[in-house]
Amino acid sequence: MRIGIYSKVALAISFLVAGSEASAPLFSLTDSDPTSQEFKRNYLGSYGINAAIEPRLQPEDRETYDAVLPHLNSDLEEAIRILVDWVEPESNAAFNFLLGSLYYMKERMDESEIELKLAIEKHPSFRRAHRTLALVYAHRDDVPKVIEHLLKVVALGGGDGQSYGMLGYGYLREERYRSALGAYQSARVFAPDSFDYKRGEAQCLLNTKQYEQAVALYDELITDSPSNPEFWLLQGNALLALDRREETAANLEMARSLGGETFENLSLLANIYIQNESIGLGAEVAASSMQHAKPGDADVAMRQLEYLIRGRYWEEASGLATAFEKWLEPKLEANQAREFAALCAAIDLGLGRNKVGIGVLEKVLEEDPLNGTSLLLLGKHYMESNKYEESEYYYERVLSVESFRR
Known part of the structure; x- marks a missing residue:
């Protein structure tokens, strides 16, 4: 038979961030944002043509190149006009690349894609064309194509920090964490102090x-950005996984002081304190968590309340119930409201307010005759009051509740 709220309640320590175990929200890029002007300048580099690995300029190409060259650093629109007038389907792939790069710099992405694809069609190992096309797809948020062309860049010997960093972020977005890890570690060979690469x-x-x-590594990030609560929380994830709970609690408290207060974080902190037998502190933190709770958090909050009741920490449970009532009760569904009422009645019984507690439990049973928690509490109360017939009556009714028979 299941023993309801007096069974051992396992307050499972969950990770701080919702979702899969130890996952974290995808971060916004700072020093490696491919949409920034600085990144574009550094990533594209010179418009000159590298004859060693790219299409060679032929004598007949020199006139076009010499005509457009003076405008590359001063008047991109004029450079585009010249190339559009002069470039033909059979022209050197280098000019398609150059025109595609200029379109990219002017954020004319559709035209850029067309020219870069033509360059690659004419010269499949055109490394810089693959690089720039990856940037076009990054602007469109087309992660699979970004990865596809960056892998081409790496295969063609262009594995620089920016390419590896973009590749790492792409893999991270696809939750391919081992691949992302390898890419970020390669990126940090080129830029060991990059904030984004460390974070990734x-x-x-x-x-x-x-x-x-x-x-x-989170130690380094915290040193770089000590006022960012997210790093304290994510390091707390790792510390918790290592069962270093006191350090986890310290990280949670630091995040709390920096404004990183969420129901999940405070609930976890409360659980740690309670399991370390700092009951008063744990109950206080749990009560604080209620103002951040959403309707979906009610069951977790009631498990904390249940834990305190099971341990007979009546005053602490009463304080938590008051906070629950203020912040969460209006958001409860009907069955949750009955369960919460039954838990409050358990507190009343524990504090000697028997008449109040029994009245609440009987009202719950009027609405829900198979409310196992209420039946169990009444059975236990009458047993402790030596009213065995009444106790047996409620215990027998508990056996008819499917979820309480196990």
Whole structure:
């Protein structure tokens, strides 16, 4: 038989971030944002043609190249006009690439894609054309195509920090964490202090359960940005996975002081305190969590309340119930409201307010005759009051509740 609220309640320690175990929200890019002007300048580099790995200019190409060259750093529209007038279907792929790059710089992405694809069709190993086409797809948020062309860049010997960084972010968005980790580690060979690359690598370490390494890298990120609560929380994930709960609690408290208060974070902090037998502190934090709770959080909150009741921490449970009533009760569904009423009645019984508690439980049973928690509480109350017939009556009714028979 299931023993309801007096059974052992396992307050499962969950990770701080919703979703899969140890996952984290995708972060916004800062120093490696492919849409930034600085990134474009650094990534595209010179418009000159690298004859060693790209289509060679033939003598007949020189006139076009010399005509457009003076405008590349001063008047991109004029450079585009010249190329549009002069470039023909059979022209050198280098000019398609150049025109596609200029269109990209002017954010004319459709035209850029057409020219870059023509360049690659004419010269499949055109590395810089693959690089720039990857950027076009990055602007369109087409992650699979970004990855496809960046892999071409790497295969053609163009594995620089920016390419590996973009590749890592693409893999991260597709939740291919091991691939993303390898790409970010390669990117950091070129730019070891990049904030984005550190952040990406740390997130991948967390998602691949390499918790010791994740803790160490989050130390660096916290040093770089000590007022960012997210880093304290994510490092807390790793510390919790290593069962370093006191350090986890310290991280949660730091995040809390920096404005990182959510129901999930505070609920976890409360669980840690309660399991470490700091009951008063845990109940206080749990009560604070209620103002951040959403309707879907009610069951978790009631499990915390149930835990305190099971331990007979009546005053702490009463304080938590008051906070629950203020912040969450208006959001409850009918069955949750009855369950909460039964838990409040358990507190009343524990504090000696028997008449109030019994009245609430009987009212719950009027609405829901198979409310197992209420039946169990009444059975236990009458047993402790030596009213065995009444106790047996309620215990027998509990046996008719499917979920309480196991």
